[in-house]
Amino acid sequence: MAKKVTDKKVGVLMGGLSSEREVSLASGEAILKALQEKGYDVVAVDVDRDAAEQLRKLGVGVVFNALHGTYGEDGAIQGMLDVLGIPFTGSGVLASAVGMHKVVSKVMFKAHGLTVGPYAVIGAKERGAVKSLPGDIGFPAVVKPCAEGSSVGVSIVTNQDEFDPAMDVAFRYGDDVLIEKFIAGKEIQVGILGEKALGAIEIVPKEAFYNYRAKYEAGMSDHFFPARIPDAVYRRTLEAGLIAHRALGCRGYSRVDFIVNEGGDIYILELNTLPGMTATSLLPEIAKGVGIPFSDLVEEILRLAVA
Known part of the structure; x- marks a missing residue:
């Protein structure tokens, strides 16, 4: 077995108190299983308002954050972990807070030369x-x-x-x-890992748009990897994803959502500092498309947290 990136107990934070609780549980369970298969000392932590005490009692030395939504990806849990001195996966307090607020992030994207719709x-x-x-x-x-x-x-x-x-x-x-x-065009999502844009995937939802059902129910959208756009536009979309990631000061990984219209114009919609890690999630699908199995993706995200 390959050398582990940490010997500390890994706490996978999941569940939580937000409207995205069920998605978070699905992501967390997938991450937990992957780390167990890799031989890590890992424990699931269904987060409540006593999260700090939960982590202390369990002896968690590093956190894999799978908490989606409020408290999990808005800077709140990140601030708590900073105070506790526990390293964690993903972006820090500021990038998480900015990424969660769609308007503030749009201002940042525009300031860095990315195209934002009205x-x-x-x-x-x-x-x-x-x-x-x-x-x-x-x-x-x-x-x-x-x-x-x-x-x-x-x-x-x-x-x-x-x-x-x-x-x-x-x-x-x-x-x-x-x-x-509403900007008509192809829905393109770019996966970022470390300081590299892994690739861009195209989403064709079977409903009006890429909604909650399309994201988390199998068969509710068609995915095309690599995205079916001209090579030059594809490269520019990857570059735009990396610019967005750096503009917000993101760390570890992210997923950036775009619309590419018929003329090849690239409009940024938003950046997700804590992408889903479920069976139907896009970052794992992009990683798989470039030869990175799910368990290796999870381990690399963990490595970036403790490096």
């Missing part, structure tokens, strides 16, 4: 005064919470009658709602 932000205090879609966006549009993942609370609206209900749904998940112009 958007508007509506706060809870403005909700009552906003009765129609901002004029410079137009239909169709995408309405989503500013700080949720896994497409939770996301709607595509094609007319005014759909706008208000979509806003109501999005506001269930936070005090700020992001409204984006």
Whole structure:
């Protein structure tokens, strides 16, 4: 057996308190199994509000973070682990917080020369005064919470009658709602590992867009790796993914989501600092496409945390 990257007990953080709990459990179980197969001393930690005490009692020396959503990928758990002095996988406090907030990350992407589509932000205090879609966006549009993942609370609206209900749904998940112009094109996602863009995968959802079901139910979307775009555009998309990763100061790994239109223009949508690691997740699929088995991907992410 190859030399392990750490002899410390690895705690796989999963579950948690967010709307993405079930996805987190699926990611965590897959990671746990992979590390067990590699011979690591590893324990599952279903995180509650006493996470620090849980880790202390279990004697965890390094954390593999599989907590999606609020508290897990917004900088909260990262800050706690920093205070405890426990190394952990993935991005740190600042990159996690910025990556989780879709509007702040858009500002950063734009500042680094990436193309961002038209958007508007509506706060809870403005909700009552906003009765129609901002004029410079137009239909169709995408309405989503500013700080949720896994497409939770996301709607595509094609007319005014759909706008208000979509806003109501999005506001269930936070005090700020992001409204984006819908950009027609291919959904392309770039996987980043270490300081390298592994590749780009194309997603063709069988529903209106790449929603929660399409992401986590087998057979709800078709995947094409490598993405079916011209070679020059493919290379530029990989470069854009790496620029986004560095712009937010990400660490270890990430997944960057783009739309590429018919003219080859590349629009960045968002960056996920804690990509899913389930059986249908895209980063593992990209890694597999370039010859990296799932268990090796998991071990490399762990190595980057303790290096």
